[in-house]
Amino acid sequence: MSEISRVTVIGAGVMGSQIAMLAAQAGCTTTLVDIDENRVDAAVETLRRTMARSVERGRATAEEVGAAFELLSTSTDLSEAASDADIVIEAIIEDLEAKRALFAQLDEIARVDAILATNSSSIVSSRLASIRNPARVCNMHFFNPALVMQLVEVVGGDHASKETVARVVGLAKRMGKTAVVVRREIFGFIANRIVGAVFDEAISLLEAGVATPEEIDTAVTLGLGHPIGPFALLDLTGIDVNVGIKRLEARETGDTSRGPSRTLLELVEAGHLGKKSGRGFYEYGAR
Numbered sequence: 001m002s003e004i005s006r007v008t009v010i011g012a013g014v015m016g017s018q019i020a021m022l023a024a025q026a027g028c029t030t031t032l033v034d035i036d037e038n039r040v041d042a043a044v045e046t047l048r049r050t051m052a053r054s055v056e057r058g059r060a061t062a063e064e065v066g067a068a069f070e071l072l073s074t075s076t077d078l079s080e081a082a083s084d085a086d087i088v089i090e091a092i093i094e095d096l097e098a099k100r101a102l103f104a105q106l107d108e109i110a111r112v113d114a115i116l117a118t119n120s121s122s123i124v125s126s127r128l129a130s131i132r133n134p135a136r137v138c139n140m141h142f143f144n145p146a147l148v149m150q151l152v153e154v155v156g157g158d159h160a161s162k163e164t165v166a167r168v169v170g171l172a173k174r175m176g177k178t179a180v181v182v183r184r185e186i187f188g189f190i191a192n193r194i195v196g197a198v199f200d201e202a203i204s205l206l207e208a209g210v211a212t213p214e215e216i217d218t219a220v221t222l223g224l225g226h227p228i229g230p231f232a233l234l235d236l237t238g239i240d241v242n243v244g245i246k247r248l249e250a251r252e253t254g255d256t257s258r259g260p261s262r263t264l265l266e267l268v269e270a271g272h273l274g275k276k277s278g279r280g281f282y283e284y285g286a287r
Contacts, residue, residue: 004115004171008033008085010078010102015119016091017043018146021051023089024068025060026174031081032074040074047072050147079109087115087171089140094120094244099128107131115164121192122248124185126157135161139182140168141189153189155182187252195233196249199242202230203261213281231281235274239267 007023009016012034020032034040051065075081082088088110090102099118106116112133117140118125129137138160143149152172156165165181172179182189188196202216211219217229234242243260250259267273267280274280 002086002167004086004167005029006084006086007031007171008081008088009091010034010082010088011091011093012036012040012043012074013091015142015144015146016089017047018050019089019091019119019142020072021047021068022142022146022175022177023171024072025064026171026176028071028171028174030072031085032072033076033078033081034074035076037076040076044072044074054147078105082106082109082114083111085110085114087117087168089117089119091119094122094248096123096127099123100130103128103131103137115167117168122188122245122252124155124157124187126159126185129157129159134159136164138164138168139189140172142177143191150176150178151191152177152179153182153191154179155185155189157185187249192245195230196245198230199234200261203263206231207261207263234264235280235282235284237274238276239264239272239274239280243268 005028007020007028007030009020009023009030010033012032016034017032020030023030032040032043034043048069051060051068054060055062055065088106090099092098092102099120103116110116114136116131116137118128119142120139121141125137125139131137138157139153139155141153141155143151154165154168154172169179169181180190186193198220202220205211205216206213213231217231220226220229228236243264246258246260246264250256271277272279275284278284
């Protein structure tokens with residue numbers, strides 16, 4: 001089983017750029033791709049600042065960071081960047097049709113033996129595997145921020161080969177991550193299903209008048225040892241993001257009761273999206 005040495009990451013947002021940095025730190029020749037040249041340039045500048053802080057804090061040496069940047073390049077040419085990759089990791093918007101269109105392109109561009117992985121946290125890879133060799137398709141789900149969070153969920157499904165899953169697990173380990181193999185495709189995988197259940201129960205308690213967001217967050221952080229309460233976490237990740245996930249969950253599972261709660265919908269309609277807008281369940285001042 002050959003070791004992955006050439007990595008292409010598509011999507012120069014926060015997740016994509018940090019995944020690319022992890023690959024370069026793992027010693028892989030890495031290309032970060034986006035259709036917007038300004039976006040990839042900005043992503044690299046952000047990475048340089050982030051990694052400089054990492055050196056200042058003693059988490060990496062200047063030599064290690066310099067070597068990683070030597071291995072990291074950027075491109076707006078998908079055909080060129082993906083044609084010789086051992087693995088292509090997709091980290092674009094969480095939209096099924098956009099991902100399907102990209103995987104169809106990759107089916108024509110990438111080597112037939114190259115692994116095609118999606119970083120999606122909710123769209124299972126079987127939905128993207130209508131290609132010549134579906135055995136090479138899987139989920140490689142990083143958590144935000146990818147440079148910090150230790151977990152990677154690897155989801156194969158019935159279509160993915162054992163070799164594909166093993167090689168992706170191996171790459172995650174080389175990146176310094178702990179890989180958990182999800183043995184059956186299911187919406188939300190493991191971690192997000194559990195945190196989603198926490199969100200749902202917290203909102204149910206709030207809507208029933210059992211306690212305030214502050215009181216529920218305090219109970220969860222002090223009583224359960226969570227580093228952040230559910231309402232503070234919803235504000236941090238974005239109320240609108242959670243609404244989108246809940247809508248997708250209802251659609252993917254066929255269970256309309258899994259859709260977004262009245263409370264979340266009312267916040268989004270009022271423009272209270274969480275920390276990024278200055279107000280969600282808590283107030284954060286003008287933005």
